[in-house]
Amino acid sequence: xDSVTQMEGPVTLSEEAFLTINxxxxxxxxxxxxxYVQYPGEGLQLLLKATKADDKGSNKGFEATYRKETTSFHLxxxxxxxxxxxxxxxxxxxxxxxxNKLIFGAGTRLAVHP
Amino acid sequence: DTGVSQNPRHxxxxxxxxxxxxCDPISxxxxxxxxxxxxxxGPEFLTYFQNEAQLEKSRLLSDRFSAxxxxxxxxxxxxxxxEQGDSAMYLCASSLAGAxxxxxxxxxxxxxxxxxxx
Numbered sequence: 271x272d273s274v275t276q277m278e279g280p281v282t283l284s285e286e287a288f289l290t291i292n293x294x295x296x297x298x299x300x301x302x303x304x305x306y307v308q309y310p311g312e313g314l315q316l317l318l319k320a321t322k323a324d325d326k327g328s329n330k331g332f333e334a335t336y337r338k339e340t341t342s343f344h345l346x347x348x349x350x351x352x353x354x355x356x357x358x359x360x361x362x363x364x365x366x367x368x369x370n371k372l373i374f375g376a377g378t379r380l381a382v383h384p
Numbered sequence: 385d386t387g388v389s390q391n392p393r394h395x396x397x398x399x400x401x402x403x404x405x406x407c408d409p410i411s412x413x414x415x416x417x418x419x420x421x422x423x424x425x426g427p428e429f430l431t432y433f434q435n436e437a438q439l440e441k442s443r444l445l446s447d448r449f450s451a452x453x454x455x456x457x458x459x460x461x462x463x464x465x466x467e468q469g470d471s472a473m474y475l476c477a478s479s480l481a482g483a484x485x486x487x488x489x490x491x492x493x494x495x496x497x498x499x500x501x502x
């Protein structure tokens with residue numbers, strides 16, 4: 271079945287460091303791919319998305335590119351801030367499913383220190 | 385709009401008791417989803433509704449679980465004869481799916497109901 275694998279955390283960085291959180295997926299066809307973020311005490315929020323191969327999603331300085339050939343959707347940010355500390359979830363929605371169902375990875379906790 | 389609202393935020397119950405959670409989606413959203421999240425894991429899909437119709441149920445949704453959305457607005461998730469393994473965060477999300485109109489939104493999540501079965 272469809273699945274998402276993301277790097278284990280926690281990831282601990284100093285402010286202004288470069289961030290990469292790896293995400294790979296297994297799915298038939300062409301799923302849509304997402305990164306969600308969960309700040310402490312808050313609900314899941316959509317951070318960015320890509321719906322077809324080679325699309326780049328971007329938001330708040332974060333980027334991720336849909337790579338069909340490597341079945342990956344790695345999250346990157348050039349310079350992290352303390353306020354980026356949160357849990358990040360990679361997710362997919364199966365092909366043709368619209369937003370019917372999301373399959374999530376286990377999440378990666380990011381801690382950014384001043 | 386205040387977003388997706390879930391009540392209660394926390395529930396502690398004894399094993400064997402029944403519990404019911406409520407979700408109020410964003411008002412114009414026609415799709416509503418339930419997920420379960422255990423500690424250290426990502427959310428797992430349980431079921432979803434389009435308006436009042438329940439269109440898909442996960443194998444995770446055992447016979448003790450039932451979800452309803454009677455008027456296509458709010459939804460309830462009931463767990464009968466709770467077990468300790470039911471302890472988790474139950475998340476609700478909603479989205480707008482407008483077939484033919486191109487108006488599709490991503491899923492917006494509530495803050496969840498944390499269930500503890502003792």
